[in-house]
Amino acid sequence: MRRLFGWVAVFLLCCAYLPAQQVENFCEGAANCIPDRMEVIFDSTGNSALTLADGQASFDVTVQTVTESVGVQGWSYGLAHDGGAFSIADSACDGAGLDYLCGTDAQAALVNPFFNVSTRVGAAQNSPEGFISAVVLSFIAPATLTAGGQSNSLAKLTYNVDAVPGASSLIRLADDELSNNGPTVALNITVAGEAKLPETLVHAEVSPPGAAAEDCANGVDDDGDGDVDCDDADCADAANCEVVPVGDYGFSFGTDGDGQTVINMSNAAPALAFQLGVSVGEDTVSFSGALGTDANRLVELLITDSRGGSHDVGNGLTVGAAAAAPGEINGIVRGSAIAGFEGGDFLAFDLDPVVGGPGFFVGYVSDLDDDANQIPATADGASNQILTVTAEAPPLPVEDFFRGDADGNGRINVADAVLIIQIVVGNLNAVYNCPDALDANDDGSANIADAVPVLRWVFQRGAALPAPFLGCGADPTDDDLGCEESSATCAAG
Secondary structure (H helix, E strand, O other): OOOOEEEEOOOOOOOOOOOHHHEEEOOOOOOOEEEEEEEEEEOOOOOOEEEOOOOOOEEEEEEEEEEOOOOEEEEEEEEEOOOOOEEEOOOOOOOOOOOOOOOOHHHHHOOOOOEEEEEEEOHHHOOOOEEEEEEEOOOOOOOOOOOOOEEEEEEEEEEEEOOOOOOOEEEEEEOOOOEOOOOEOOOEEEEOOEEEEEEEEEOEEEEOOOOOOOOOOOOOOOOOOOOOHHHOHHHOOOHHHOOOOOOOEEEEEEEOOOOOEEEEEEEOOOEEEEEEEEEEOOOEEEEEOOEEOOOOOEEOOEEEEOOOOEEEOOOOEEEOOOEEOOOOEEEEEEOOOOHHHOOOOEEEEEOOOOEOOOEEEEEEEOOOOOOOOOEOOOOOOOOEEEEEEEEOOOOOOOOOEOOOOOOOOOOOOHHHHHHHHHHHOOOOOOOOOOHHHHOOOOOOOOOHHHHHHHHHHHHOOOOOOOOOOOOOEOOOOOOOOOOOOOOHHHHOO
16 A cells, blocks of 8 residues: 655745635645745735625736746636626627736737637536637747736636525636537646646635625624624524534545545534544555554544544544445545645654554534634534545556657657647647647646647757657556557557
């Protein structure tokens, strides 16, 4: 069993005033994570929160990046919204390939020949409602955004208010969710020819006119009085805000719709934290309080409620029966009950504990940034899905390919760069089923950044692409792309 120690830490430093659901810690700890921030702001306020006025028919939005990295050459992202409440107006730009870019810092940085696909998507594009944008500032010239913490505008949009939303609604930066009749568009930033991920996303929140009533269990200051959930006097009589005595706390195993093993938690009062261990046998998994880093750091079975009360096996906590082993465990993923707290909580796990293994242990705290995040209380017989246990997926099929040869003709030229971009933004279908061939920089992801090393090789005496290059072969890099079909050139030998 491989050792994996996963951490999700707090990040709200510069944006601590925003509601938790507006700020997303997107990539902390990933190898390709950069300190840049992508955010959606309202032009009328300059921030990411807007309360609609009575009768307001539209509002303007700017997508921008706070650019810390030197050498930002392009980007791609999706922008999702509630299609029942809002629609995106036509671009105010006057052609020349500038849709939704005119008046932005992105437009100022463009140098011909550049690439821009920025367009509305929806049911007609086999996509959720929203907007996608994929931009390369120049195919040839060294065009980049201003770095050093500069705010650079990437697109400007006008949203029509078709129906006033009944509650606050997000205009949300989206990764691999929206498409234009093709693959979903990934959210990334191209830096010096490589696809990188912004550390932080800031989504925009639109609220209806007037003050909303306080929802006592959503971790949000709904009525704007500075008090959240049970700290608000309006929630004094709410069932989830009552002090609940010890009892009806526990862990159990289950399965989700994909057949994966999940861990559920029952908690009669809202909970702030839990810790648990799972012993893995040859055929079964079972809960255990005897796993840990050493004899002094054993992780007991424990739930901490919102009033600071601890519930362990000797104090009202129960554990469910053993379950079938899910296979070779390779990760722990947030369950639905805690998925919305990412960015302001703490999750850590160890898949190869020194003491008590084989198995794993997990520690979780829901609220480290004072956003009043709480795991909601459960009624009799109900439970919260807190974790999903993931197992090794079968290896992807391996076929020979020629890296960067998107059209499969055995040659590298400008046509391959153009085709790579058109495929990944959904304008064209792939010539053959081999995402590895599109991954020109071999970073494990096919995106618009892969056009840059192809163009550099052809026109700027750039470095050779990673193997297999200038010939066919298998990918020496272990990534998630795979190649299920060789081009006609590679198949012919």
